Amino acid sequence: MDVEPLAVYVSGASPLELTVNFGICTGREPTRADIDGLGEMLLDFVSGVTLVAGRRYEFAQGAAESTAPEVKVEFPPFILPTEKAELEPLIEMLLETVRRWVRDCAATPPATAEDLTARIARTASEI
Numbered sequence: 001m002d003v004e005p006l007a008v009y010v011s012g013a014s015p016l017e018l019t020v021n022f023g024i025c026t027g028r029e030p031t032r033a034d035i036d037g038l039g040e041m042l043l044d045f046v047s048g049v050t051l052v053a054g055r056r057y058e059f060a061q062g063a064a065e066s067t068a069p070e071v072k073v074e075f076p077p078f079i080l081p082t083e084k085a086e087l088e089p090l091i092e093m094l095l096e097t098v099r100r101w102v103r104d105c106a107a108t109p110p111a112t113a114e115d116l117t118a119r120i121a122r123t124a125s126e127i
Contacts (some may be wrong), residue, residue, distance in 0.1 A: 005108045015077040016091065018098055022053075023069035026106040029053075030071055038101045042073070050074040073098060123124055 011019040022030050030053045042049045052072040053094055075094075081087045 005103045008095055011072075012093065016075040016080055018073040018095065020071040020073065020098060021068065022071050022102060022105070023055075025102050030105070031067045034101075034105050035071070038071070038073070038098065039057075041097050041101055042094065043092065045097065046075060047079050048076055050076075058110055060089070 006021060007025045008018055008020050011017050023057050035051050035053055039049060039051055050073075052074065054070065054072075056070045057065065057067045073094075081090060
């Protein structure tokens with residue numbers, strides 16, 4: 001049975017925040033063009049959004065350190081509908097848009113023309 005990593009999840013309730021497991025899904029860091037593209041896509045649904053790209057580091061006793069590139073998508077509360085009947089469909093549209101974006105990024109090679117073998121080797125060496 002194949003298990004697909006969770007690409008995007010709601011990580012905050014107020015204000016709304018989505019977390020994208022970018023590195024796990026794409027095997028690379030997000031580029032400025034990737035981030036710009038996501039911002040443009042989301043502005044079709046909301047009047048403002050903040051995108052934060054960085055690395056998440058996890059530590060646990062007796063376990064290897066793990067690190068992965070991720071993107072946080074933050075929506076200011078004043079741009080979101082207050083009614084649950086309006087907010088829930090909007091969240092679903094935003095989630096699907098971000099999922100589509102990360103799938104498109106995974107299917108697009110990095111601008112540096114790094115081939116898949118080099119990408120896998122680089123990613124493996126970072127773990």
